[in-house]
Amino acid sequence: MPETPAWYTPFDEISRVHDTLVSTFDSGRTLPLAFRRQQLLQLARLFQQNIQEIRDALSADLGRNPVEVAIGDTAPVIASAIRAADSLEAWAAPEKPTVEAWRAGWDTTVYPVPKGAVLIISPWNYPVPLTFLPFIGAVAAGCTVAIKLPEHSPAVSQLFASLIPRYLDPEAFAVINGGVEHATRVLDLKWAHILFTGSGRVGRLVAAAAAKHLTPTTLELGGKSPVFIDAGNTDLKIAAKRILWGKQLNCGQTCVAPDYVLIRREYQEDFITALKEAYLEMWPGKDGALSEDTNLGFLPTTTHFARVLDLLDRTHGRVVVGGQHLKSERRVEPTVLADVALDDGLMDEELFCPLLPIVPVENGLEDAIKIIRERPIPLALYVFTDSEDTKTQFLTRTQSGSFVLNDTFTQLVVHEIPFGGQGDSGYGAYQGKRSFDTFTHFRGFINVPPAAEPFMGGRYPPYSETERDD
Numbered sequence: 001m002p003e004t005p006a007w008y009t010p011f012d013e014i015s016r017v018h019d020t021l022v023s024t025f026d027s028g029r030t031l032p033l034a035f036r037r038q039q040l041l042q043l044a045r046l047f048q049q050n051i052q053e054i055r056d057a058l059s060a061d062l063g064r065n066p067v068e069v070a071i072g073d074t075a076p077v078i079a080s081a082i083r084a085a086d087s088l089e090a091w092a093a094p095e096k097p098t099v100e101a102w103r104a105g106w107d108t109t110v111y112p113v114p115k116g117a118v119l120i121i122s123p124w125n126y127p128v129p130l131t132f133l134p135f136i137g138a139v140a141a142g143c144t145v146a147i148k149l150p151e152h153s154p155a156v157s158q159l160f161a162s163l164i165p166r167y168l169d170p171e172a173f174a175v176i177n178g179g180v181e182h183a184t185r186v187l188d189l190k191w192a193h194i195l196f197t198g199s200g201r202v203g204r205l206v207a208a209a210a211a212k213h214l215t216p217t218t219l220e221l222g223g224k225s226p227v228f229i230d231a232g233n234t235d236l237k238i239a240a241k242r243i244l245w246g247k248q249l250n251c252g253q254t255c256v257a258p259d260y261v262l263i264r265r266e267y268q269e270d271f272i273t274a275l276k277e278a279y280l281e282m283w284p285g286k287d288g289a290l291s292e293d294t295n296l297g298f299l300p301t302t303t304h305f306a307r308v309l310d311l312l313d314r315t316h317g318r319v320v321v322g323g324q325h326l327k328s329e330r331r332v333e334p335t336v337l338a339d340v341a342l343d344d345g346l347m348d349e350e351l352f353c354p355l356l357p358i359v360p361v362e363n364g365l366e367d368a369i370k371i372i373r374e375r376p377i378p379l380a381l382y383v384f385t386d387s388e389d390t391k392t393q394f395l396t397r398t399q400s401g402s403f404v405l406n407d408t409f410t411q412l413v414v415h416e417i418p419f420g421g422q423g424d425s426g427y428g429a430y431q432g433k434r435s436f437d438t439f440t441h442f443r444g445f446i447n448v449p450p451a452a453e454p455f456m457g458g459r460y461p462p463y464s465e466t467e468r469d470d
């Protein structure tokens with residue numbers, strides 16, 4: 001039996017944490033908007049004052065470059081926390097819907113109220129935004145929150161376990177650190193909402209555990225996100241650069257990473273040429289992406305590294321870009337494989353690594369739509385085209401969590417659109433106000449005043465035939 005790491009939350013503390021969060025919520029402490037605003041600004045302050053520590057932790061866990069940390073980790077959280085603090089009054093304001101004239105004398109209101117003590121479970125690949133972007137929504141909504149941080153990003157998880165109680169109310173917001181056993185124990189408890197980000201396999205366990213308590217859940221899962229290149233109607237050089245960039249981020253371990261590329265067979269070689277150019281622009285020099293000064297990240301464990309080598313062993317695809325790896329550092333170059341068939345091993349499961357297969361198709365758009373429709377609904381769909389008709393075809397004949405035209409990954413930085421999956425890629429969504437909505441119950445309220453009685457006579461028995469026929 002492997003020993004439990006010392007930095008994990010003691011097992012018997014888990015239910016105590018839960019009880020504290022429930023009783024703090026019941027006390028009403030998190031309800032006032034002033035409290036929520038102050039905690040949101042404290043979170044922004046936590047990030048601003050500890051930016052170097054956060055960079056160091058992400059570098060230790062994942063070898064992440066400081067530029068990627070700024071773009072993908074710290075800036076989005078700081079901006080979202082401040083934006084939520086500024087928007088709080090508008091988001092939390094009771095809504096007065098327009099009603100039919102005969103009910104104008106009633107008070108008809110929708111009150112946005114916090115759900116209660118909620119749970120957020122996050123994965124190691126983006127432990128910072130995938131924990132704190134939903135967390136911001138829960139704080140803004142007025143919930144108390146437990147965050148179960150991932151075990152495979154130990155530096156980040158330990159750092160936030162020490163920072164959160166220093167900046168935020170420790171009786172309202174708590175970190176639980178640990179692995180599968182801890183997560184299982186946390187899921188035994190009754191929460192008012194669970195937001196889980198991770199694999200479909202574990203997502204199903206989370207949904208089953210939540211069902212025991214009828215707990216509403218948001219499942220942010222993964223899947224194979226396809227790319228279609230409408231060759232002839234798009235600039236292949238730009239497409240190649242944007243796809244390669246989206247693939248290399250965090251070594252391809254991004255839920256919305258381009259997973260495979262569909263392109264008409266006759267354009268495959270042109271696309272490979274464009275990819276090679278883009279590759280040399282991003283990683284100039286003889287050692288390519290593996291040279292020390294490129295800051296290419298690394299895979300979190302030897303198991304993750306071995307899985308990539310196994311995929312490379314099993315594929316019949318032809319390596320056309322990258323292909324090198326360094327076992328001692330768990331690094332793998334972004335690697336493109338051409339002529340990959342639909343029944344190749346690379347097409348069986350979400351790759352979640354730096355491998356990018358190109359699947360050539362004979363009939364362009366029609367084949368691509370058929371392939372996408374035959375597979376589980378992906379988290380993201382990427383199409384590169386200048387054609388409005390191609391856009392419409394994909395919009396109306398395919399399904400996906402998000403749909404991005406002419407770029408990859410950017411749906412994650414646009415807070416006005418929901419971020420979430422559909423079907424096998426999950427359900428529910430967050431980002432911006434939708435994060436607030438996720439942790440809010442919209443409580444319907446009416447007051448039917450006694451003064452309305454003269455208009456209510458028809459509803460009381462004895463019923464007349466004429467009234468009934470109306």
Ligand code: NAD
Nearest residue numbers: 122123124150179180183184198199202220221222223255
């Ligand atoms: P994972 O499902 O193995 O782990 C995620 C979390 O679940 C971790 O905190 C882990 O401790 C916990 N967990 C693991 N086993 C558990 C169990 N048996 N019971 C309860 N909890 C358990 O996922 P991962 O490998 O860390 O992440 C990779 C997957 O996550 C990929 O499929 C990826 O696409 C997906 N993902 C999705 C998003 C999104 O926003 N939709 C973002 C990032 C990653």
